[in-house]
Amino acid sequence: MFRILSFLLIIGSFVWLYNFGKKNGFSISDLLNKFIELCKDSIKNISSLKKETFSGKIQVIKIFFYVFTTSLFLIMAISAFLPTIFLDGNLSGIFLLIHVSIAPFFAISLAISIVLFVHSNRFDKNDFTSQLDLNNNKPPKLNNDGYLKIIFWLINLFSLPAIISIILNMFPLFGTEGQNILLEVHRYSTLLLFILLILQSGILSLKFKNVFK
Amino acid sequence: MNYNFRLRLNFTILIILIISIKFAAQERKVGDVNDGSKLHPVHLLNLLDEDGNVIDPKYEYGIPFSTKNTCGNECHNYKIISDGFHFNFHDTNKIDTETHEPWIYTDPTTLTILPLSYKKQIGTFSPEDLNISPMQFLFRFGPYYPGGDISEFDSLENPKDFMRWNVSGKLEVNCLICHDADPFYDQAEYASNIRKQNYKWAAVASTSFAEFKGNASKMPNNFDMYNLTTVQSIDQRSSVPPTLKYDSIKFNSANKVYFNVSKNIPNDNCYYCHSSIIADENLHSNWKNDEDVHIKAGLKCVDCHRNGLDHNMIKGVSDSKIPKSNSFTCEGCHISSSNDGKPINGNLGAPIPQHLGIPPIHFERLSCTTCHSGIWPTEKPNMIKTSRTHFLGMHGTNKSPDVFPHILTNIFTENNSDKIEPRNLIFPSYWGIKDSSEKTTPLPIEFVEQIIRPMLALDSIFNFGTWPSVKDSLIISILDSIKNAKLFKGQPVLITGGKIFEVDGKTLSSDDYFENGFSWRIAHTVRPASQALGVNGCNDCHSMNSAFFTSDINVESSLLSQKGKNISISNFQNNNEIYQSLFSLTFFFRPILKFIIILSAIVIFIVIAGYSIFAIRSISNFVFSNNNTFNGDK
Numbered sequence: 001m002f003r004i005l006s007f008l009l010i011i012g013s014f015v016w017l018y019n020f021g022k023k024n025g026f027s028i029s030d031l032l033n034k035f036i037e038l039c040k041d042s043i044k045n046i047s048s049l050k051k052e053t054f055s056g057k058i059q060v061i062k063i064f065f066y067v068f069t070t071s072l073f074l075i076m077a078i079s080a081f082l083p084t085i086f087l088d089g090n091l092s093g094i095f096l097l098i099h100v101s102i103a104p105f106f107a108i109s110l111a112i113s114i115v116l117f118v119h120s121n122r123f124d125k126n127d128f129t130s131q132l133d134l135n136n137n138k139p140p141k142l143n144n145d146g147y148l149k150i151i152f153w154l155i156n157l158f159s160l161p162a163i164i165s166i167i168l169n170m171f172p173l174f175g176t177e178g179q180n181i182l183l184e185v186h187r188y189s190t191l192l193l194f195i196l197l198i199l200q201s202g203i204l205s206l207k208f209k210n211v212f213k
Numbered sequence: 214m215n216y217n218f219r220l221r222l223n224f225t226i227l228i229i230l231i232i233s234i235k236f237a238a239q240e241r242k243v244g245d246v247n248d249g250s251k252l253h254p255v256h257l258l259n260l261l262d263e264d265g266n267v268i269d270p271k272y273e274y275g276i277p278f279s280t281k282n283t284c285g286n287e288c289h290n291y292k293i294i295s296d297g298f299h300f301n302f303h304d305t306n307k308i309d310t311e312t313h314e315p316w317i318y319t320d321p322t323t324l325t326i327l328p329l330s331y332k333k334q335i336g337t338f339s340p341e342d343l344n345i346s347p348m349q350f351l352f353r354f355g356p357y358y359p360g361g362d363i364s365e366f367d368s369l370e371n372p373k374d375f376m377r378w379n380v381s382g383k384l385e386v387n388c389l390i391c392h393d394a395d396p397f398y399d400q401a402e403y404a405s406n407i408r409k410q411n412y413k414w415a416a417v418a419s420t421s422f423a424e425f426k427g428n429a430s431k432m433p434n435n436f437d438m439y440n441l442t443t444v445q446s447i448d449q450r451s452s453v454p455p456t457l458k459y460d461s462i463k464f465n466s467a468n469k470v471y472f473n474v475s476k477n478i479p480n481d482n483c484y485y486c487h488s489s490i491i492a493d494e495n496l497h498s499n500w501k502n503d504e505d506v507h508i509k510a511g512l513k514c515v516d517c518h519r520n521g522l523d524h525n526m527i528k529g530v531s532d533s534k535i536p537k538s539n540s541f542t543c544e545g546c547h548i549s550s551s552n553d554g555k556p557i558n559g560n561l562g563a564p565i566p567q568h569l570g571i572p573p574i575h576f577e578r579l580s581c582t583t584c585h586s587g588i589w590p591t592e593k594p595n596m597i598k599t600s601r602t603h604f605l606g607m608h609g610t611n612k613s614p615d616v617f618p619h620i621l622t623n624i625f626t627e628n629n630s631d632k633i634e635p636r637n638l639i640f641p642s643y644w645g646i647k648d649s650s651e652k653t654t655p656l657p658i659e660f661v662e663q664i665i666r667p668m669l670a671l672d673s674i675f676n677f678g679t680w681p682s683v684k685d686s687l688i689i690s691i692l693d694s695i696k697n698a699k700l701f702k703g704q705p706v707l708i709t710g711g712k713i714f715e716v717d718g719k720t721l722s723s724d725d726y727f728e729n730g731f732s733w734r735i736a737h738t739v740r741p742a743s744q745a746l747g748v749n750g751c752n753d754c755h756s757m758n759s760a761f762f763t764s765d766i767n768v769e770s771s772l773l774s775q776k777g778k779n780i781s782i783s784n785f786q787n788n789n790e791i792y793q794s795l796f797s798l799t800f801f802f803r804p805i806l807k808f809i810i811i812l813s814a815i816v817i818f819i820v821i822a823g824y825s826i827f828a829i830r831s832i833s834n835f836v837f838s839n840n841n842t843f844n845g846d847k
Contacts, residue, residue: 090574090577090578091574093792094792096796097795101799104805104806104809104813107809107810110813111812111813111817114816115816123831159817160814160817160818163813163814163817169570169572170570170803170807171570173570175569176573179570183573
C-alpha cells in the first residue's frame with residue numbers, strides 16, 4: 001500500500017514541479033543546479049564567517065543550515081524511498097546504514113534550522129494579497145510568502161511524528177504491533193515532508209525567479 | 214456367450230478388481246478410526262508371522278512376528294502408514310528444496326564426507342548415485358532406519374542381493390520403534406540387529422517378551438533356520454545362527470501378549486534417532502546442557518510434531534499438503550491470530566510474545582529459531598553430534614566429542630526465503646568426475662574404497678580427532694592414476710573444504726565449489742524468551758565483536774595446503790563483512806545518537822508549542838478586536 005502510494009505521490013509531485021517550472025520559466029535541472037551552487041556558496045561563506053557583521057553572520061548561518069538540512073533530508077529520503085519503492089520493499093543493507101548514520105545529524109540540523117527560521121516565518125499582513133478583513137465577504141488570497149510559511153509550519157508539524165515515532169521504536173516500549181504502527185507513522189510523515197520539500201522548492205524558485213536568468 | 218461379450222465381462226471384472234484393490238489399500242481399518250473415546254485401547258494381541266499365521270510362543274523354533282501382519286492385518290492400514298514421512302524415503306518424486314539432516318557417509322580413510330538422501334534433497338546425493346545398494350545402505354545407516362520402503366521392496370527388485378534378502382528377511386516398518394512405550398523396549402538392540410542383517414528379527418529382538426541371538430550376516434546364502442545342516446560350515450562359537458525364544462510366561466492361554474503401545478509417544482523413543490549434543494569437552498554431558506523449554510513446560514515431541522493415519526508428520530513448518538500444519542509452527546502457536554474470532558494462537562498455553570522494542574525488520578529477516586534455538590552463539594562455532602550421524606544411543610558408540618564427521622552448529626545462514634536461521638553445517642569431501650558440462654558426480658563408493666583407499670594409506674583405526682589431510686602431491690598422483698585408468702568419462706576431481714581440485718599440468722588448480730558447505734536447519738533446543746538473543750539489548754548481535762555476525766568458520770579440508778582456513782559467517786548470511794562491521798559501529802554510537810534525536814525533537818516541540826501560543830493570541834486579538842483587521846504581531 002505504502003509502496004504504491006508513495007510512488008504515486010512522489011511522481012505526482014515531480015510532475016507538478018515540472019509543470020510549475022515550465023509555466024514559470026525554469027526546469028528541474030535549473031533548480032538542481034541552483035541548489036548545488038547554493039551549497040557551494042554557503043560552504044564558501046561559512047568558511048569566511050569572521051569577516052561578516054553580526055546580522056550578516058546570522059544570514060550566512062541560516063542559509064548554510066537550510067542547505068545542509070535539505071541535503072541531509074534528500075539523502076535520507078533517497079536512501080529510504082529507493083529501496084522501499086524500487087527494490088525489495090525493505091530498508092536494509094547499505095541504504096539502512098546511510099539512513100541511520102545521517103538521521104541524528106539531520107535531526108539536530110532540522111532543529112537548528114527551525115529555530116533560525118521560525119521568527120521570520122510568523123504570519124503577518126504581508127502574507128496576503130489584500131488586507132484580511134472579517135467584514136469583507138471575499139477572503140483575501142495568500143501570496144507566495146504566505147504559502148512558504150504554511151509549508152514551513154507544516155514541515156515543523158510533520159517532522160515531530162517522523163522523529164518521535166522512530167525514537168520510540170528504539171526503546172523497549174512497544175510490541176510488534178506498536179512497532180509496525182510507529183513505522184507506518186514514520187513512513188507517512190516523511191512522505192509528506194518529502195512532498196512539502198518539493199512544493200517549497202517550487203515556490204522558492206518562483207520567489208527567486210530572477211536567479212535562473 | 215459370444216467372444217465379445219466374454220471379453221467385455223472379463224475387462225469389467227478386471228476394472229472392478231483394480232478399483233477394489235485400490236480402495237482396499239486406502240480404507241481405514243478398525244483401529245484407524247477413533248470412536249471418540251480418549252481411553253487408550255489395550256493391545257493384547259496374537260503375533261502373526263510374515264505369512265499371516267498365528268505364532269505359537271512355545272514352539273521350539275521361535276518365528277519372528279511380522280509388524281505388517283500383527284499390526285496391519287485387521288487393525289491398521291499398513292499401506293497408508295508405510296507411505297508416511299519416516300518410511301517413504303525412496304518413493305518421492307519431488308525435489309526437496311528445503312534441506313533436512315541427511316545421512317552422512319563418512320570415511321576418513323578415503324577422505325569422504327558425503328550427504329546422502331533418497332529424497333532428492335538439493336545438495337545431497339542419492340545412494341544410487343554412488344552405487345550403494347539398499348543392503349549396503351542399511352548396513353551403514355540401518356540402526357536409525359525405521360523400516361519399510363527400500364528395506365521391503367529391494368528384496369524383490371535387486372537380483373544381486375536376492376539371496377541375502379532371503380537370509381535376512383525384509384525390514385518391515387517397525388511400529389514399535391516409535392509406539393512401544395514399554396520401558397524395556399530396547400532401540401539399541403534393534404540397532405545392533407540391523408547391523409547383523411537380522412532384519413526380520415530386529416523388531417521382536419528389541420521387545421521385552423523375546424530373547425534373540427544370532428547374526429544373519431554371517432550365515433550362508435542358503436541358510437534355513439529349520440535346517441541346521443545349512444550352517445554346518447559356520448563356526449558357531451563366533452557366528453551364532455539366528456535363534457529366537459519367546460518368554461511364554463508373558464503370553465496368555467490364547468497365545469496373546471500385551472504390547473504397551475501408545476499414540477502418545479514417549480520422548481525417549483524420538484530421542485533415539487533425534488538426539489544431539491554439543492561436541493565440546495565442557496558441554497559433552499547431558500547434565501551440562503539444558504532441555505528444550507517446551508519439554509520442560511510439559512509438552513511431548515508429538516504434541517507439536519503430530520500426524521494422522523498417513524503418518525505425514527508436521528515438521529514445525531507450514532506444509533500445504535498437511536492440513537493445519539500452520540497451527541503447529543512457532544508462529545502458529547505463539548503469534549498467529551484469526552479473523553473469525555476463533556483463537557489460533559496460545560495453543561496449549563503458548564505465551565504470546567510482545568517483542569518489545571524489536572524493530573519489525575527482524576521478523577522479516579530472521580526465523581524464530583535464530584534467537585530462540587540452539588546454544589548461545591560463540592566466537593568459534595561449536596561442533597555437534599547427532600544420533601543418526603554419530604550413532605548415539607547404540608552399544609559401543611565412540612563417545613569422544615570429536616568423532617567424525619565434524620558438524621558445526623548454530624551457523625546463522627540465509628535460507629531460500631531470505632530469512633536467516635541457525636543451521637548445522639558440514640563441508641562435503643569426496644572424489645568425483647567432472648564432465649564436459651562442468652557437472653560433478655561422485656565416484657562409486659566401491660571404487661573409492663578398493664582403489665583410492667590403498668593409495669591414500671591413511672590410518673584406519675581412528676574415527677575421531679582431527680580430520681585427516683594429505684599433501685597436494687599425493688592428490689595429484691591419485692587424480693592422475695584415475696585419469697590414466699580411463700574408467701570414467703571426464704576429469705577426476707577432489708571436492709573438499711568448499712573447493713574443487715583438479716590436476717592442471719603438474720599442479721592442482723582449484724575453484725569454489727560447495728563453498729558454503731551443506732547445511733540444514735535446526736530448531737531445537739528451544740531457549741526461553743529470557744535466554745533468547747536480544748535479551749541484553751541490540752548488542753547481543755549488533756556489536757563489533759558479536760559472534761552472530763563476526764564468528765569465523767573453520768573450513769575443514771582434506772588437503773594439507775588448505776588446512777586451517779576460516780571463512781566469515783557473513784558469507785552464509787549474504788552479507789558483506791565490512792558492511793556488518795560498519796553497521797555494528799553505529800550501535801556503539803547509538804546512545805549518543807538517540808540523545809541528539811530526542812533533544813532535537815524537544816527543541817522542535819518547544820518552538821511549535823511556543824509559537825502556537827503566539828498564534829492563538831494573534832487570532833483571538835484579530836477576531837475580537839474592534840476593527841477586525843489582521844495586524845500580524847500586534
